[in-house]
Amino acid sequence: MAFFSRLRAERAATRELGEGVWRRAHDRFQRSLDRVFQVVEGIADDQVYNLLVKEANEMADLLPAVRQLCCMAHRITPSNDEHIPQSTAGVHRSLTKSANDLATTAQVIAMMRMQAEAGEPIDIESVRHRAQLVKEDVGRAMQLLADSE
Template identity: 40%
Template sequence: MKLFKGRRRAKKIDQELGKGLWRQAHDRYVRGLDRYHQILDGVDDDAVYNQLVLIGDQLAEQLPRVYELCRRGELEFPATEMQIPQGAHALHSGLSRAANHVATTAEAEAMVRLSNGQLDAVRHRASQVLDSLSDAESVFK
């Protein structure tokens, strides 16, 4: 049953996000989020782990927001390839920066895990994700 459910979900994503630019933007965010959670699994200090979980939860809570931005992007600025359609630069830029910041949040988290970084750096990177998503949303306001 899970196989068919996964296929239905993938088909729905393809229909709503397309297979080009907006799907890539969504998938980049998801990969960064997955990486964050992979790194989290190796944190031994319970207090640090708990703080990192809160940050990770905040980033994960943005996934529906990212999906909706990408869905609206495909709806209003269809893209079958990787070229950014006219008028979609600010939206794509905000989504791209958000995905990059998720990746740098995971890097900062890895430094904390290795006792070479600070939780404040992870928090700062996570706030940049939120700021970038707000920038992307401004296209639709």
């Protein structure tokens, strides 16, 4: 049964996001978010885990907004290839930057995890800073999309 529901979800995503740059922008953000949670799930220290899962959850809350942005951008400037539409290039750039910043956040969390496992003190501020960059990137993409409509 799960196979058919996954197939329906895949078809709906193709219909809403296309197969071009908007689909890739969404998928890139989702893969980066998955990586954040993979790293967080491996943390044994409950105190460190609780601090980091809060930040990870805040970034996960951005996924529906990213999907909506990509769907709206695909409606405005459809893409089924690798060509980035000129009128929404800034939106794409901001979404790509958000996914890259999110992947960097996963790296920062991984380094923090290693510090915690080594018994060294950790500072959550670097993760918060990276998470703030991701939020700003998504916000910038929203503003650019609103301006291009």
